[in-house]
Structure formats: structure tokens, C-alpha cells
């Protein structure tokens with residue numbers, strides 16, 4: 001006898017359970033990629049994505065990749081060989097992002113948080129004050145570190161940077177939290193945010209997102225790690241539509257993403273956050289203790 005029945009639900013942070021509406025939106029024949037229909041879907045996505053991150057001033061970029069691709073897009077567009085990054089560790093994922101930067105010739109320094117504890121803003125402030133030559137160009141931090149389920153206080157880290165009067169870019173990985181936890185990129189003074197499709201954004205794996213604020217866009221102008229495929233300048237909104245995606249668009253994913261973003265807009269972002277908060281406070285948490293439990297089926 002088997003007790004298994006119905007749809008399989010895997011309670012891990014991602015890929016998460018995809019709502020039927022999103023699956024249904026993806027199940028279609030391929031339209032003309034040069035036609036107006038797909039352009040309208042894409043335009044809608046480029047309007048909605050800044051809203052869900054609380055970014056009003058800046059640009060959003062979509063990569064055809066997982067979150068690791070978004071990490072690489074962030075690194076290659078803002079940093080140069082020999083730059084130094086301060087990695088605020090609160091679990092495994094921040095370290096892996098830092099290792100990717102090191103692979104590209106960026107110097108990294110890891111500031112360790114106590115085991116399974118959030119990053120201490122005072123330690124960040126002290127380290128930045130000690131950086132007399134302003135060698136540190138960027139700070140990597142995770143909003144939710146999925147490996148430890150720790151959540152970091154991003155506004156407090158911003159205040160620490162400001163208290164040290166340090167110019168480093170604040171870059172935040174929201175892969176596990178975008179669409180689940182309150183997040184206000186502009187209001188919190190974040191320079192660059194990234195996410196991926198397969199967690200609280202309810203779309204299958206395959207899309208990465210990078211939100212770049214004015215200071216990240218300014219750093220882009222002199223970054224020497226830029227590569228042709230990920231380059232922000234090449235991904236212009238003015239030219240042919242396919243340039244936004246560096247080539248043929250991931251058509252089915254775009255239809256799915258448009259549907260997921262419509263669901264979020266219809267429910268109301270604040271209501272989505274409140275729902276996740278309510279569900280994550282129940283004893284039935286997912287296996288790893290993460291907070292991206294969903295009930296939008």
C-alpha cells in the first residue's frame with residue numbers, strides 16, 4: 001500500500017511548488033519572437049520587476065540562468081580585477097558568491113558571523129572604518145541565507161556602512177526571499193539586488209534577475225570584468241527586443257513569470273509578505289527551516 005497520492009510537494013526552498021496558473025500560462029505554442037504579443041509580455045515584466053524589489057530608480061536585468069548566473073552578472077558588471085569585496089558570511093551561500101568573484105580575479109575577505117547568527121552590523125562598521133584606503137569596493141550579503149536559514153538586517157547593515165562613511169556598493173542576494181519577505185531596495189539604500197525565478201517567485205528554474213541602482217550603474221562604466229553576454233550596456237531597452245535577453249527570449253518562462261507577477265500584484269505585495277510571515281510562524285516549517293513556505297496553489 002502507498003500513502004502517496006496527488007501531486008508531489010517537495011518542501012525545500014526551491015524549485016518551489018509552481019501554481020497551476022503559472023504552469024498553464026507556460027503551456028502554449030511559441031509566438032513570433034519579433035511580434036507585438038511577446039513584446040507586451042516582456043514590457044509588463046519590466047514594469048513589475050522593479051516594483052516587487054522596491055526599486056524606482058535604476059534598471060532591472062533578466063538573465064537566462066539560475067541564481068549563480070545572476071551572481072556572475074552582478075560581479076562582471078560592477079567590479080574590476082584586483083578590486084576587493086567584503087563577503088558577509090551567515091551561511092554557505094555568501095561564501096560561494098565570494099568564491100565566484102575570486103575566480104574572476106577579485107580579492108575577497110570573509111567576515112564571519114557566529115554560527116547560525118545574522119551578520120553583526122557593528123562588526124561591519126568596524127571593518128569598514130579600518131579600511132583607510134577604501135580598498136573594499138563592494139559588500140556581498142544574503143538577505144536570507146538558505147543554507148543556515150539566517151535572515152540579515154539589511155537596513156542595519158546599510159546604517160553601518162553609512163556610519164563608517166564608506167563608499168562600497170551594497171549588494172544583496174534575495175534569491176530565497178524575493179516575493180516572500182518585505183524588501184525595499186531604494187528605501188533601504190541597497191545598490192544592487194539579485195534573485196532567481198524558482199523560489200518565492202513561483203516560476204521554474206531558469207531565470208535570474210539583477211536590479212541595479214544608480215551607484216551600481218555608475219560602477220558599470222569602469223568595471224573591467226565585463227563580458228559580452230552578461231553586459232548591461234548591450235542589454236539595451238531601446239534596440240530590438242531580443243537584446244534585453246542577449247538573444248532569443250526564454251519564451252515559456254516569460255509567460256510563466258508574467259502570470260506569477262500578476263498573481264502577486266493581484267494579491268498585493270504586502271499581503272503576500274504577511275501570508276509568508278503567518279505561514280512561516282507555524283510549527284510545520286519546511287525541512288531546512290527556511291521561510292519560503294507557499295500556499296498559492
Ligand SMILES: *Cc1c(COP(=O)(O)O)cnc(C)c1O
Nearest residue numbers: 066067068093144146175176196
Ligand atoms: C538557491 C539559492 C542560491 C542559488 O541559486 P541557483 O539558482 O541554484 O544558482 C543562491 N543564494 C540563495 C540565497 C539561494 O537560496
